[in-house]
Amino acid sequence: MYTTLPSSFQRPLRCIAAIALAFAASSAAPAIAPTSAAPDFTLRTMGGPNMRLQEQRGRVVMVNFWATWCGPCRQEMPQLDRLYQKYKSSGFVLLGVNVDDDAMKAADVAAKLGVSFPVLLDTDKAVSKLYDLSTMPSTVIIDRDGKVRYVHRGYLNGYEENYEKQIRELLK
Amino acid sequence: MAATRRSNARLRAGGVARLRGLRAARRRAALLRRLAGLIGGVLAASGARAVDLPEDHAEALYHLYNGGGVTAQGPALLVRKSIADKVSLTGTYYVDAVSNASIDVVTTASPYRETRQEFALSGDYVYRDSQITVAASTSHEPDYVANNGSIDVTQEVFGGMTNVSLGFSRGSDRVTKKGSPEFQDHATHWQYRLGATQILTPRWLMSANFEALSDDGFLGSPYRVARVFGAAVPERNPRTRTGRAVKLRLIGDLGNRDAMHVEYRYFRDTWAIKAHTAELGYSRYLGQAWLADAYARYYTQSHALFYSDNAISETTYVSRNRQLSTFNDGSLGAKLSYTVRKIPGRYEVKLNGAYEYTRFKFKDFTDVRTGSLYGYSSSVVQLYVSAIY
Amino acid sequence: MKTRMRPAIALIAASALLGGCSMLPTFKPIEPWVKPYERERLADPIMKLSRDSLPEKHFEHVRDVREAARGATGVQGGGCGCN
Numbered sequence: 001m002y003t004t005l006p007s008s009f010q011r012p013l014r015c016i017a018a019i020a021l022a023f024a025a026s027s028a029a030p031a032i033a034p035t036s037a038a039p040d041f042t043l044r045t046m047g048g049p050n051m052r053l054q055e056q057r058g059r060v061v062m063v064n065f066w067a068t069w070c071g072p073c074r075q076e077m078p079q080l081d082r083l084y085q086k087y088k089s090s091g092f093v094l095l096g097v098n099v100d101d102d103a104m105k106a107a108d109v110a111a112k113l114g115v116s117f118p119v120l121l122d123t124d125k126a127v128s129k130l131y132d133l134s135t136m137p138s139t140v141i142i143d144r145d146g147k148v149r150y151v152h153r154g155y156l157n158g159y160e161e162n163y164e165k166q167i168r169e170l171l172k
Numbered sequence: 173m174a175a176t177r178r179s180n181a182r183l184r185a186g187g188v189a190r191l192r193g194l195r196a197a198r199r200r201a202a203l204l205r206r207l208a209g210l211i212g213g214v215l216a217a218s219g220a221r222a223v224d225l226p227e228d229h230a231e232a233l234y235h236l237y238n239g240g241g242v243t244a245q246g247p248a249l250l251v252r253k254s255i256a257d258k259v260s261l262t263g264t265y266y267v268d269a270v271s272n273a274s275i276d277v278v279t280t281a282s283p284y285r286e287t288r289q290e291f292a293l294s295g296d297y298v299y300r301d302s303q304i305t306v307a308a309s310t311s312h313e314p315d316y317v318a319n320n321g322s323i324d325v326t327q328e329v330f331g332g333m334t335n336v337s338l339g340f341s342r343g344s345d346r347v348t349k350k351g352s353p354e355f356q357d358h359a360t361h362w363q364y365r366l367g368a369t370q371i372l373t374p375r376w377l378m379s380a381n382f383e384a385l386s387d388d389g390f391l392g393s394p395y396r397v398a399r400v401f402g403a404a405v406p407e408r409n410p411r412t413r414t415g416r417a418v419k420l421r422l423i424g425d426l427g428n429r430d431a432m433h434v435e436y437r438y439f440r441d442t443w444a445i446k447a448h449t450a451e452l453g454y455s456r457y458l459g460q461a462w463l464a465d466a467y468a469r470y471y472t473q474s475h476a477l478f479y480s481d482n483a484i485s486e487t488t489y490v491s492r493n494r495q496l497s498t499f500n501d502g503s504l505g506a507k508l509s510y511t512v513r514k515i516p517g518r519y520e521v522k523l524n525g526a527y528e529y530t531r532f533k534f535k536d537f538t539d540v541r542t543g544s545l546y547g548y549s550s551s552v553v554q555l556y557v558s559a560i561y
Numbered sequence: 562m563k564t565r566m567r568p569a570i571a572l573i574a575a576s577a578l579l580g581g582c583s584m585l586p587t588f589k590p591i592e593p594w595v596k597p598y599e600r601e602r603l604a605d606p607i608m609k610l611s612r613d614s615l616p617e618k619h620f621e622h623v624r625d626v627r628e629a630a631r632g633a634t635g636v637q638g639g640g641c642g643c644n
Contacts, residue, residue: 069604071224099598112515128598134331136597157257231615237623250615266618331593363632369610374599379610383632417633421610425602439630447630455607463607473629495629526616532627552623554616 032131034149038063038142041127043097043120046107051095051120054146059091060170061142062163065122065133067099068109072155073137077113079160083167084117090171091144097122099136139163143170223328225260225298228253229560239530239550241273246287264292264309275548276494279540280397280404288313301328315394318345324365332371339365349394359389375425380418385441387413398492400483407491410478415441419449430456439473445496447473465507465526472500481536494546497537503530505552519561526554611635 032039038061042052053061064080066073077096084094094117098106103121110119122128131140135153141163143149150166152159229252236245246267254260266289273283294307303326311318322341329336343361367381392409399405419437426432437449453467476496478489505528514520531549539546595603602608611617625631 065598067598067601069601071227099601101601125596125598128596133596133598136600231613233615233619235616235619248615248619264615264618266615268622332597333593333595365633367635371595371600371603374595375602377603377608379635381633381635385632415631417630419633419635421635423608423610425605425608431605431607437630437633439632441629443629445629447628449630457607471624471628471630476629495627501628524613524616528620552620554619556613556616558613 032140032148032151034151036148038140038146038148039130041130043122043127046103046110046119046121051118053095053142056093056095056142057146058144059093060087060144060167062092062094062167063097063131063140063142064094065097065099065128065131065136065138065140067136068105069100070136074109074113075157076137076155076160077110077115079163081113081115081117083160083164087167087171088117092167092171094118095120097127099123099125099128141166141170223298223301223303223326225254225257226252226296227560228260229558231556231558233554233556236553237550238553240532240548241275241278241283242270244268244270258297260296260298262292262294262296264290264294266290266292275539275541275546276396281395286314288316301332302326315348315350316345318343320344320361322363334371335369337365337367337369339363339367341365345389347390347394352394355394357390357394359387359391361388362386375427376422377424378420378422380420382419383417385413385415385417392491392493396491396493398483398490399481400486400490402482405490407493408478408489409491410443410489413441413443415439415443415445428456430454443496444477445473445475447471461511463509463511465505467503467505469503469505470500471502474498475536479536481538492537494534494537498535499533499537500535501530501532503528505529519559521557521559524554524556524558526552528552 038053040052040054042050045051053063062080062083064076066077068074080094080096084092088094096110096115096117096119098110098119099122100106101123103123106119106121120127131138137155139150139152139155140148141150141152149170152163229250231248231250233248233250234245235248237243246269248264248266250262250264252260252262268288268290269285270288271283271285277283288311290309290311292307292309294305297304297306305324305326306322307324308321309319311320320341320343322339324337324339326335326337328334341361341363343359343363345359345361347355347357347359349355362385364384365381366383367379369377369379371377389411390409391411391413392407394406396407397404398407417437417439419435421433421435423431423433432455433451433453435449435451437447439445439447439449449469449471451467451469453465455463455465457463475498476491478487479491479493479496481492481497483490505526507524507526509522509524512521512523529549529551532547534546537546538544606612621634
């Protein structure tokens with residue numbers, strides 16, 4: 001019979017409360033968060049030459065991480081292509097970073113889906129690790145100063161409207 | 173006076189006890205709230221991740237079973253379509269035309285033919301990391317009608333590495349007997365399922381499934397006879413049966429566009445049956461369009477408490493149902509798939525053929541025609557077209 | 562005493578699982594160790610636990626009728642329970 005919780009109970013409870021908070025905190029604050037600088041990277045494109053993120057400074061950049069084996073990624077591609085075609089003349093660039101092990105398969109599927117934006121190959125997953133991806137697909141929208149503004153995890157029908165709104169806002 | 177003081181003391185003691193009980197209850201509630209907060213933190217960590225709705229697909233199958241004097245064949249059809257990206261509906265139609273000249277039938281009656289039809293409808297709903305599946309089915313035979321309803325919930329946790337699922341089914345059957353219109357009985361079934369799938373490495377995953385099954389009512393066959401002192405008597409089965417099954421499965425990618433799987437299941441029920449199932453399988457892509465699977469399966473079980481090939485005592489329950497005897501069976505199976513057309517993300521059509529050969533060996537069921545232990549082999553053939561669209 | 566200890570024990574076990582508690586040997590909280598971008602092999606159809614539902618349903622039915630063991634197969638839906 002206890003009138004107050006004995007200390008042997010209080011410590012685990014405090015620990016557990018701390019863990020819950022730590023968990024919530026740790027998962028909500030990944031390396032890539034809005035208003036942090038976007039980590040720079042250089043990757044080979046499908047066409048051959050390398051492409052560096054920092055060179056895109058001055059333009060609004062959308063980095064979309066995708067894979068051929070991920071259903072929602074493939075669903076998203078035509079929408080992204082549409083956005084790219086619409087805004088590329090206004091200073092918008094879309095980088096499709098593919099994380100397949102097999103670059104040939106990536107090129108094949110990208111061609112079949114008819115994407116016109118640059119597809120970069122991250123076969124060793126270094127950039128994926130750098131951006132601490134927690135979902136496939138992941139979309140990061142970076143403003144003209146190289147700062148991360150929006151991070152989208154996953155894709156559901158209707159997300160592209162959000163993307164468009166955010167791109168227009170940053171293009172102003 | 174003393175009595176009042178004593179009763180007051182008792183009342184106070186009772187009050188204090190109740191107060192302590194209340195405090196304990198509040199403490200328990202606080203602990204539960206913290207635990208819920210912790211679990212909520214873990215679940216919420218997954219954020220806006222979404223489980224995908226199952227892909228739209230359709231299957232058309234022709235199946236054939238031939239063994240032990242029984243031939244059962246028929247078509248089956250399945251169509252799955254998602255509606256408004258929120259719900260996926262599946263409709264299934266399955267036909268079994270049975271021509272039965274099995275050892276039981278041949279030795280106690282005459283061969284017969286009958287057709288069983290089954291319709292099923294199910295809906296899947298996905299919300300963030302959970303998937304809910306509700307299904308209903310009905311199966312019709314001239315002397316057996318079975319209706320079944322089930323609900324399954326699957327939840328992705330731990331960054332999508334673990335999938336936890338819970339399920340419940342309830343079935344309700346009506347049993348009648350050809351040629352005896354006065355016979356009518358029922359059977360009810362309940363199943364509770366719990367499962368977890370865990371990704372171990374980028375190439376291996378495992379799953380554990382547990383199921384508790386409960387049956388109530390008429391659990392035998394109105395045609396089957398048992399043998400007591402050499403004479404045929406109608407079988408007497410208990411009217412309840414409870415069983416538990418646990419299955420462990422491991423699947424791994426072997427690095428060469430191939431994979432293997434191994435699984436084991438243990439079953440035990442209140443009829444004293446203990447069964448073990450083990451399966452080992454291998455799959456491999458051949459070229460761009462072919463996929464081959466091969467597997468070996470072994471099953472063994474011990475007999476039900478009241479099972480006897482030829483009972484030498486009068487017992488409340490007696491059965492000579494060979495499904496409840498001591499036996500084992502070994503199977504070898506192979507499957508070949510050919511992808512006719514494939515556009516990733518758009519559609520895919522495959523032609524498939526599967527074959528399984530099984531050998532049954534009974535340890536305490538004899539063939540009355542010969543007097544020796546019974547054994548037989550069976551073949552299963554499946555030819556089907558599957559399409560993702 | 563025993564019933565009061567049970568929720569505490571469960572919570573301690575949970576916290577041990579999730580780590581990071583000062584009264585236990587310190588280790589980092591367990592993070593999902595297979596990242597979403599490393600799941601290429603696991604997304605392949607040959608790694609699926611259940612590939613084609615109709616053929617599996619047929620095999621389950623064939624075995625249900627002939628073997629006494631049932632359940633835990635992962636095949637969705639009830640059987641016909643028929644004789």
